[in-house]
Amino acid sequence: MAHAELPEWARVNRAHWDEKVPVHVASEFYDLAPLRAGEGRLYPIEEAELPIIAPEGWNGLRVLHLQCHFGADTLVLAQRGATVVGLDFSMPAVRQARELATELGLDDRSRFICADLYDARHALPDPEGFDVVYTTWGTIGWLPDIAEWARIIAWFLRPGGRLYFADGHPSAFVFDDPSDDQPAALLDGGPARFPTPQFGYFTSEPFDLDDPADYADADAVLTHSRTVEWMHPLGQTLTALVEAGLTIDFVHEHDAVPWQMYSVLEPRGDGLWGWPATAWLPLGMSLGATRR
Template identity: 45%
Template structure:
C-alpha cells in the first residue's frame, strides 16, 4: 500500500541547512556559465517550449513565481508580456541577484518584484492577495516536506478564474538506477527525508563549497495531484515528457536543448507538468 496522506519526517535544522547551502551557491550561479546571465540580459527568455505552450499567452496578466531562485524564469515571463511578475525565494542572496537582474533589464519593482521568505508563508509576504497565474518551476518541490501545506498555500494565491502551473522532474526517476534508468532500486513511496552531503552544484560540480548538507523529500505524482485537488483546484491537464534538463542518467544523450535516453532505450517520463484552475 502507498503512504499517501502521511506527513514526512523533517530532521532538526533542515531549513537552516538548505538555506545555507543555497545561499552559498548563488554567487556560483550568478557568475557561472550555466545560467549565463550576460546571455540572459541579451535574450531574457529561458523557458522551456512546453511551458510556453501550456501556460499560453501571459500578456497583461499577473504572475507569482514560488521558489524563484535568481529570477531568470520569473523575468522570462515578464519578457513574454506579463504585466507584473513577483518572485519569492527563501535565499536573501538569490533575491538580491534577482532584483539586480530585473534592474539590468529595466524592470522596476512595479513590473518585477522579488520577496524573501519561506514558501509556506507566501500568502502574507507577497504584495498582492492573488494572481492570475501561480507558477512553480523545475526542481522546487523536493525541498518541501509538506506537499499538502504547499498546495493550500499556492491555491490560496490563485485568483478566481486563474490557474496554477507546475513543471517538475518526474518522481519515478528517483526510484531507478543512476546508470541506465532501467532498474527499480529505490522505494518510490519513500517519505523519509533524504539527507545529502554533496560539494559543488548542478551548475558547477567542481565549485569549492563549504555548506554541503541538504535535506530533500520525494513526492509521488499521486500525492501532488491529490494535494492540489484537495486544496480546491481543478486539474485541467497532466502531461508527462520524455526529456530532461540535465543528464539524470549516465547513458543520456544531448538532443537539442534537452537530455534524453539513446535511441532504442525504453522511454519513461522524466518531467511532468500540470495546470490546475480555480473557479
C-alpha cells in the same frame, strides 16, 4: 518565519542554495544572454505548454513565481508583459534577482521577496488575486508538506486563475547513478552506466543527502553539500491540488529534463537532457490547473 524559527532541514537547504547562487549566475547552464538581449526563453517544455495557461499572452497578467531562485524565468515572463512577484528563501538569490531586474529595466513590473515558501502568506499577506502561479524544476522535493504547498497556491490564485507546475518525474527520483564498481549495462548505443534504484517511491521520511557536486557547473565543489529532500508521488501531488480547490487541466509526462539527472543522459541541443536510446522511463512531468 524568522531565521531562528526555521527547522533544521530548512536551514540546511537554505545554506546549500545560498552557496549555489554565485555558481549558477556565473555558469553557462544559466545563459542570461538572451534575457539581456530582450529575448528571454524558457525551456521547450514550458514554451510548448504555457500558451494553454495564458492563451491570450502574458501582457497585463499578474504572476506569482514560487521558489524563483535568482529570478531569470520570472523576468522572462516580465519581458512578455506580465507583472511578476518572485519568492525565494535565499537572500543572495533575491538580491541577484533584484539586480537583474534593475539591469533589464524591469523594476516596474517585478518584485522579489525573500521568504520561506511556507511563510508566503505572511510575506504577501494580501493574496492579491494572481492570475497565474508558476513554479518549475526542482521545487517540491525540498518541501515536506505537499498539501500545504497546494493550499498556498490556491490561496494566492484568483477564482479562475491558473497554476503551471513542472518538475522531475517522481518515478525518476527513485533512481540514482550506479556505484563505481557496478558493471555498465548494454544499451542500444553501446555500454552505459544505467541508473539503479536507490530511493523508495512511497517513502514519507526525508532523505538526508550529501553531495558536493552541482548540476550547473561540473567543476564546482560545494561546502554546504548536505541537503534534506522528500519524495512526493505523482498521485499525492495531484490529490493535494484537487483537495485545495483546483481542477487539473492537463498532466504531461516527458522523456527529458533541463539538467543531467543521470550521467547516462545526453544533451538534446535544446537545453534538455534525454536518454541515449530508448526512453526507459519518464524524466519530467508538468501540469496545469485552475482554481475553482
